[in-house]
Amino acid sequence: MDWKAHVSPDHDSIRRWLPVSWVAVALLLGVLVLGACFQITHRAALADLKAAQENDMRARMQALESVLLRQRAVTTVLADDGLVRRALLEPDQTNRDRVSRKLDGLREQTDSAVIYLLDRNGVAIAASNWDEKVSFVGQDYSFRDYFSEAMQNAEATQFALGTISNRAGLYLSHSVAPDDGGASALGVMVVKVEFDGLERNWANAKARTDVVDANGQIILSSDPARRFVPASAADNMAVTASTDVPGTDWVMTVTGSARPALYAALFATGTAGFGLTLLAVLGGFALRARHRTISRMQAERRYRADLQHAVDERTRALSDEIRERQVVEQRLDRLQAEMVQANKLAALGQITAGVAHEVNQPLATIRLLAENGEALLSTGATSDVADNLSSIRRMTERISRITDQLRGFARKAKGELGAVPLSDAFDAALLLTTRGQGTQHVRIELPPIPSDLRVVAETVRLEQILVNLLQNAQEALAETPDARITVTVEAGRMVRIVVSDNGPGLPEEIAAQLFTPFLTSKPSGMGLGLVISQDIARECGGSLRAAPSRPGQGASFILDLPRAE
Template sequence: MLIAALGLAQWATQHGRAQADVEARQNARAHASLLESELQKFRLLPRVLSEFPDVRLALSRRGNPAVERLDRELAQLAERTDAAVIYVIDTDGTTIAASNWDKATSFIGQNYRFRPYFRGAMAKGEAELFALGTVSGRPGLFLARRVDDGDRPLGVIVVKVEFDKLEAKWADSGATTLVTDAAGIVIMTSAPAWRFRSYDALPPATRARLKATRSYGEAALDPLAIRRSGGDLRIEQRDGATIYRAFAEPVSLPGSQLRLLQPAQPARDSANATARVIFLVLLILVGAAIVTLLRLVERQALRQAAHAALEGEVAARTRDLRDANSELKQAAERQAEADRRYRAAREELAQASRLGSIGQITAGVAHEINQPIAAIRSFAENSLRYLERDQTAKAGDNLAAIVELTERIGAITGELRNFARRAPASLGPVPLQSAIDGTLLLVGDRLRAQGIALDIQINNPAACVYADRVRLEQVLVNLLQNAADALHATPEPRVELRAQGTDPQIIDICDNGPGVPADLLPQLFTPFVTGRPDGLGLGLAIASDIMTEFGGSLTLIASPLGGAGFRLTLRTA
């Protein structure tokens, strides 16, 4: 605990300094931004006013009425821009117009030839100086710009800016903000008592030069009582010494810096309070640990007494678990065998359903094959006649037609052979148009024989679905045959097959028959449930299982034709 107390004390000191440094850095940048925005605003004024016609007219013709007009205009402009005073100086250094022309402290008639900002503006075109006003006695920043008439200088226009409002904003932060010039003199500050004091001791030559320019009036320019120790600044004041953490930020005044002195004591007090809380928590934890250890020692004796009995019980339980594990393995093997048999039985049932459908399909397929066979015989007999007459071209045309008809017969028999195949292929991409065409080869003749109008609409014929073609055709054949059975006694029977959507692909098969009886709706897809006297009730159950294997579904929907409707939902491959 002693080591923890020493470590926490050291941490509190370092953390307090770091926190004060962070606050000083953030406040310094914020205060520098406020100052820069003020400077940027007022620096534009002399540039704009140097092009003002009345300024040139007043400087070129003294005694002109333009001077009186300029006085009023400068007064209005100073009031609107919050400038302390705006005034115009001729080449001799005498003020000829000013915004304070009607006040006792008017600058009109005052000669500022000795001021560095006047000399700098006349020599270089513009100059800046922070100094104490010789008439008003108030400090401010003087922004001067030369007014030219071609190559001939006419005079200088000066804008004086005072920063009382800005310094009041700085004072709200709780830190002490000051701006020092190139000589280290405090020219702006949130602590008025520090104004015109030097941040460090001034060399005698620098002090004499500043006195000669009268930039700071009769100010003593005494240094601040600063003592530095380990990055801390200790400043002696009337109400005692205060410790600060300092951060400097450059500003756009020539040679100047903004220095922010953040009181270190609040951050240190906060860190010390945190350290005390942490130490208290550690003390509580250590006490709790001691109490816990005492209770552990007390319980250890009871545990040792129960240990022997526990070992015997564990051994007995281990034997029981070993036996139970053996039984579970046997049960798992039986379950796996039952599952295998179930899958095999389900495939056998699907195969039986397909073979049962073939019996109904055979008559239609035979009719489909008989027509091209009859046509082949006619074309063959005609070809013999053409060959006897040496008309080989016509015979060749008939032989080409025979080839096309044999291809048609091969497609029909191939589709029937694939449909009767026992082992289904693995799942993969199946062209939707091809699967529907294959289905129509198997059941199309039956629909035509019954006079059923079949309307087929495929939104995207090139789409492929994730399925097995044989089993997908089995589902389509089953639904179309069910529709044909339902429409047996329906006048003007109709069936719609619509394929639409992108992902998933949706196939709707609807008819205008009597629909599904209401009592069959709750168990429509249950095996051995059927509404036909001669039906087994396996078709829809098998179709639903096949769609589930495809990762899709088979559902009953309302038919737009008024009969029964079924929807196949399939994943896009």
């Protein structure tokens, strides 16, 4: 049968040649293909949106958790401060003013909204805003839950509006215990935290962020209009991710629009439909020989226009993605700085008990010498009184050296590199890490370090690395008899510091993921100490790594830093 005899430009001839049943089958297959394309593309796009939402939520959670950890550390340290306790025991104006000035300085360093001290009746006797027109000093806060709960349970947390500022914030409180360890608290230290900065950062993102309390009420939000209203269920065109906020009964929810997934599915379906249509057109070209060339040229022109349009759209999308990634990188830099400070304050919390023990011992000695001196004055033994006064002076110098080092370690790093004496940094780290009750059995072997040996670093951050390494070694030696930490220093163009212990060593599964963020074998660890220390070493132009693991033969960490001329 002649093929050309059955091909005619007449549309009625074409319909007679092609049975209607085949047209119906082709249309049905096309609909099925387009439906499957829409479903598959929509599911994949939703999964990508969900993954991106989870990443955004983790980043925002880390920022919020960093703020909470830092402020809790502030209340804990201040509640054990000798000047604070003295102001409660001897509430004269001089002591109150000293505490107020100290709280004012700490508020700027810790980014707190306000810090204030309440006596056992709930009246503020000192505050960081003591010199402002509207001061908390003299105000009665006994009606606040954070006061009554802290007096009973030592610590409390409350999110509420300020009675004076009328601004919402989180109140963190800690009771101030007496020196003798009595059960009755002397007062309560309170820190108010406001989250305006976090909420502004959240507002810059596309997704909406809400933090809901245990009553289902929104207390923090990227949209200020939603604050203090009940949380509502997300609609069908939204993608949500939620998680509990550690240490609280809050839940963080990040909600974004699901419309991009719908648009992606529609675009893919349209592209597939375009392809199917193109195939149908090409099939028609085979039947319509007279118009084959013209139809092909028209189809190519349409294809080039669509392709150019798709390229332009993709180029714009890539440009937007590049800008978004730059913003995310800047945000991650800020978050990294916050995590470095949070790690430092977490370490500060661990050594607080040891420092308190170290300070209490000379205080007890000072009190005994003073009482002895009073008794000697009545006998006229002036030489013995002079000896007692000399001993008291040495004890106060010892306390001053300890507190100065603790305050310097808590100071926020400025990121400025310089020439740092290595011996001073080791003295500071040893002073902070060898004061706990669990470290007396550990012997530290440290070689003489020349006073003129300097490395390129920042004092606060170098001390942070050394404190992390020494604390890790001490914790590894908790159950080791004849526990020993050995430090070696090799000075060349690079200064190599090796910290080794004779503990059980690193298991293979731990050694393989030693510098992975948020992975830790400690029940109360954050999994950030070694990661942050490694980052600090790199920023100083050096490196931090673990020596090859030798189970049962201890662990060794190698810190290399450039030598300062």
